Amino acid sequence: MSDASNPSVDDVANKVDDDALGAFASGVDTTEQFPLQVEGLRKSFGGITAVDGASFEVEAGTLTGLIGPNGAGKSTTFNLITGMLKPDAGTVTFNGEDITGLEPHEIANRGMVRTFQIARELSDMTVLENMMLAPKHQRGEALWRSVTPVLRDDVREQEEELLERVWEVLDFFDIDHIAHEYAGNLSGGQRKLLEMARALLTDPDMLLLDEPFAGVNPTLEKKLLEHVHELREQGYTFLLVEHDMDLIMNNCEHVIVLHQGQVLTEGTPDDIRSNEEVIEAYLGGTV
Amino acid sequence: MSVKEDITARVPGGDTGLIVLVLASAYLLYLLAGIGLGYDLRGQLNSIATLTFYIGVFAMLSLALNLHWGYTGLFNIGIVGFMAVGVYVMALVSKPLYVAGGAAQVGGLGLPLWVGILAGMLAAAILGFVVALPALRLRADYLAIVTIAMSEIVRFSFLSGDLQAFSLMGTRVGFGGGSGLILDFTPPLEALFQAFGLWGVYNGLVDAFRAIVPTNPKPVVDGLIYGLLLLGFVVAFYWLLKRTGESPFGRVLKAIREDEDVANALGKNTDGFKIKSFMLGCALMGLAGILWLMPQGAVTPNFFRPRVTFFVWIALIIGGAGSNTGSVLGGAVFAAVLYQGPRYFQNLVSTVFPNLDSPSGFGQAISPLISSFDPVPFLLYTIDSIRQLQLVVMGLVLIWLMHNRPEGLLGHRKETASVIPLSRPKSMVAADGGADESVRTDGGVDEGDSTVDRESNGGVDDE
Numbered sequence: 001m002s003d004a005s006n007p008s009v010d011d012v013a014n015k016v017d018d019d020a021l022g023a024f025a026s027g028v029d030t031t032e033q034f035p036l037q038v039e040g041l042r043k044s045f046g047g048i049t050a051v052d053g054a055s056f057e058v059e060a061g062t063l064t065g066l067i068g069p070n071g072a073g074k075s076t077t078f079n080l081i082t083g084m085l086k087p088d089a090g091t092v093t094f095n096g097e098d099i100t101g102l103e104p105h106e107i108a109n110r111g112m113v114r115t116f117q118i119a120r121e122l123s124d125m126t127v128l129e130n131m132m133l134a135p136k137h138q139r140g141e142a143l144w145r146s147v148t149p150v151l152r153d154d155v156r157e158q159e160e161e162l163l164e165r166v167w168e169v170l171d172f173f174d175i176d177h178i179a180h181e182y183a184g185n186l187s188g189g190q191r192k193l194l195e196m197a198r199a200l201l202t203d204p205d206m207l208l209l210d211e212p213f214a215g216v217n218p219t220l221e222k223k224l225l226e227h228v229h230e231l232r233e234q235g236y237t238f239l240l241v242e243h244d245m246d247l248i249m250n251n252c253e254h255v256i257v258l259h260q261g262q263v264l265t266e267g268t269p270d271d272i273r274s275n276e277e278v279i280e281a282y283l284g285g286t287v
Numbered sequence: 288m289s290v291k292e293d294i295t296a297r298v299p300g301g302d303t304g305l306i307v308l309v310l311a312s313a314y315l316l317y318l319l320a321g322i323g324l325g326y327d328l329r330g331q332l333n334s335i336a337t338l339t340f341y342i343g344v345f346a347m348l349s350l351a352l353n354l355h356w357g358y359t360g361l362f363n364i365g366i367v368g369f370m371a372v373g374v375y376v377m378a379l380v381s382k383p384l385y386v387a388g389g390a391a392q393v394g395g396l397g398l399p400l401w402v403g404i405l406a407g408m409l410a411a412a413i414l415g416f417v418v419a420l421p422a423l424r425l426r427a428d429y430l431a432i433v434t435i436a437m438s439e440i441v442r443f444s445f446l447s448g449d450l451q452a453f454s455l456m457g458t459r460v461g462f463g464g465g466s467g468l469i470l471d472f473t474p475p476l477e478a479l480f481q482a483f484g485l486w487g488v489y490n491g492l493v494d495a496f497r498a499i500v501p502t503n504p505k506p507v508v509d510g511l512i513y514g515l516l517l518l519g520f521v522v523a524f525y526w527l528l529k530r531t532g533e534s535p536f537g538r539v540l541k542a543i544r545e546d547e548d549v550a551n552a553l554g555k556n557t558d559g560f561k562i563k564s565f566m567l568g569c570a571l572m573g574l575a576g577i578l579w580l581m582p583q584g585a586v587t588p589n590f591f592r593p594r595v596t597f598f599v600w601i602a603l604i605i606g607g608a609g610s611n612t613g614s615v616l617g618g619a620v621f622a623a624v625l626y627q628g629p630r631y632f633q634n635l636v637s638t639v640f641p642n643l644d645s646p647s648g649f650g651q652a653i654s655p656l657i658s659s660f661d662p663v664p665f666l667l668y669t670i671d672s673i674r675q676l677q678l679v680v681m682g683l684v685l686i687w688l689m690h691n692r693p694e695g696l697l698g699h700r701k702e703t704a705s706v707i708p709l710s711r712p713k714s715m716v717a718a719d720g721g722a723d724e725s726v727r728t729d730g731g732v733d734e735g736d737s738t739v740d741r742e743s744n745g746g747v748d749d750e
């Protein structure tokens with residue numbers, strides 16, 4: 001599954017079925033039910049312990065929120081999960097496989113892709129080049145195939161397919177009118193959109209979104225959220241960092257609260273809303 | 288967007304037109320200088336051949352460096368080391384077997400020239416791999432330190448007595464040490480034309496040249512044909528690197544240059560791509576080194592000083608990193624103006640004013656300027672030492688470029704990293720009424736709400 005560059009609708013449907021069946025068969029099928037499992041994750045930078053033994057699981061086919069005050073360690077947790085940073089301790093399991101310490105590209109190729117809090121567009125490449133970069137396992141990524149006369153036709157064929165898909169996504173994200181613009185010239189919100197669109201083009205099973213809506217206009221935010229829900233219904237899994245509590249409460253099935261690098265509490269939005277510790281953490285109480 | 292950009296954009300024929308224009312003006316200038324210098328036809332032809340030679344080598348080297356720096360962001364300041372390894376390995380493989388008492392102190396393996404060339408390129412690529420493997424994983428500046436150190440180590444190794452002569456496969460071979468190595472294989476043009484059975488035709492051509500160059504026309508014809516051959520190689524380099532850049536492979540390279548972490552997070556094995564790009568560029572630098580030195584008859588390690596590396600960098604910066612067309616242009620401009628230009632200028636001045644006595648020292652040059660505001664001796668002195676001042680002139684040009692055109696002559700015109708043009712496919716009707724997508728819209732133009740509902744999957748599922 002993680003290797004297929006084009007997950008068929010059937011695959012996705014199976015994934016949902018399995019999850020529904022396995023929902024109460026605890027212990028037997030946990031990796032099916034919880035594709036992402038984080039266990040005792042720890043990371044210090046000099047004196048600061050940014051992530052301090054965080055453990056949580058993300059259920060398949062859900063939109064799970066990861067919240068916490070500034071500096072709680074949310075972005076660092078993302079970095080640890082996706083291999084951008086190596087943890088001091090702890091394990092990360094994805095689809096039943098221990099992926100702790102793997103390279104970011106190895107993790108991305110297993111179907112888990114992240115976006116960055118501060119959008120990292122490839123400035124001197126156009127929006128289109130940014131997007132065309134993303135799809136995995138492109139034939140033309142092999143140098144010899146790209147330069148050899150006859151073989152290059154295969155590459156061209158795939159480029160044509162990719163280009164159509166890219167334009168569809170550009171239309172959807174409403175950034176088609178800036179398609180030929182250099183990414184470095186985009187506005188902050190447009191960069192965020194580009195970043196998310198690019199991540200989706202890799203065909204991930206699971207997406208880690210670090211404040212994807214910061215600076216995106218409300219109409220588009222609503223549309224993107226609808227899209228996220230559609231994908232979620234098809235079996236995609238999302239882990240979402242977001243400071244907008246209303247957005248989290250209205251859209252996530254499950255919420256994990258991180259505070260000072262540890263999981264303070266987790267549960268449904270209603271659980272969280274009624275949990276005083278959380279309110280305290282957000283209102284500046286010292287825990 | 289400045290006015291200057293329009294100058295290069297207004298040349299008819301686009302970038303090709305610009306290259307043709309630059310080459311034509313360079314040749315014209317050289318011919319005029321030749322007339323000024325009183326060259327006969329032979330002199331003019333030789334001058335053209337030399338110019339073509341340097342345009343060829345610098346365009347090739349600049350193209351190879353563009354793959355490293357312009358495309359992948361790899362800061363290679365050891366170019367000359369890869370050239371040296373290419374040349375020396377080629378010599379080792381292709382020099383004839385050692386004969387005691389012959390002119391050459393050491394022999395080679397006696398294999399055909401093309402085998403030697405391939406071996407030289409391979410050696411340069413392997414050296415690139417060895418250098419890159421530890422350094423590529425670190426940040427960009429480490430690669431710079433490692434490459435320049437490597438190029439000096441290579442030079443000192445070839446200088447050392449230990450490698451002067453040794454035994455390989457039972458025959459006496461070696462690199463000749465500081466006294467140099469005689470390149471006593473079949474001259475490259477002869478080998479080339481013989482391989483295609485055209486040596487007789489070539490000799491016919493040489494004979495035909497007697498009509499315009501009566502005495503000993505062979506060196507003249509050799510020079511011209513070799514220049515043409517180099518231009519052919521420039522075209523081949525350009526073709527290869529253009530295809531490399533305009534492909535998914537090149538797209539990943541560009542992404543690495545922009546932000547390696549992003550490329551990695553999108554599932555690209557960036558180390559692998561960097562190593563491939565580095566090795567390819569090194570092999571091409573090795574080949575360029577071979578083509579530069581192959582017809583020279585001999586090679587000494589001290590030819591491979593770091594300044595050659597910096598020449599190539601200047602050529603690339605003039606042309607504009609990131610653009611293959613710019614690299615060729617930069618190579619040509621560098622060769623014609625900065626590399627060959629000063630000595631022509633000096634010759635020209637001393638021919639036109641043969642009786643001028645330039646002062647013999649800096650003191651004599653500067654004192655009239657201070658005592659009687661007479662600048663002439665100082666000017667003469669400057670012109671006289673222009674070859675020594677070549678590097679200063681290059682530095683000034685670089686500073687001027689950095690201030691006025693930091694992206695180089697053509698660097699602003701980025702080549703799109705894809706096999707096909709990326710405009711909206713014809714099969715797709717534009718959501719907002721099919722505006723002409725091949726026309727670049729410069730953003731900010733709100734063409735109405737282009738929400739597409741047929742697009743329920745956002746294209747993520749791909750059919």
Ligand SMILES: Nc1ncnc2c1ncn2[C@@H]1O[C@H](COP(=O)(O)OP(=O)(O)OP(=O)(O)O)[C@@H](O)[C@H]1O
Pocket residue numbers: 045048049050068069070071072073074075076077117
């Ligand atoms: N590379 C780093 N070097 C040193 N300290 C770091 C580094 N990255 C993060 N930190 C520290 O780790 C802590 C957690 O940072 P992190 O970015 O994970 O917080 P966050 O929860 O994402 O906050 P925000 O909501 O503001 O984005 C902070 O105190 C931060 O200063």
Ligand SMILES: [Mg+2]
Pocket residue numbers: 074075076117210
């Ligand atoms: Mg953060």
